[in-house]
Amino acid sequence: MSSTRALFTTSRPETRADITDRAAREIIEAETAARRQLIARLRSARLRKEAAERTVKRAAPLPKRNKAAG
Helix, strand or coil: CHHHHHHHCCCCCCCHHHHHHHHHHHHHHHHHHHHHHHHHHHHHHHHHHHHHHHHCCCCCCCCCCCCCCC
16 A cells, blocks of 8 residues: 555645746746747738738839928
């Protein structure tokens, strides 16, 4: 029986600090993953927009502004 008990018990009990530390690390990892996904999505959108702007040529130049009489 003693070998079975040693098999299923942990080597040291998990303290409240360990539990809090583990929970905080999991939250931070989740936030980091979400931030990386957002950055990748925004980068992709920016690159698509820049590529579209390069392919579109202006049909006519912008008219020159007249100076205000003053």
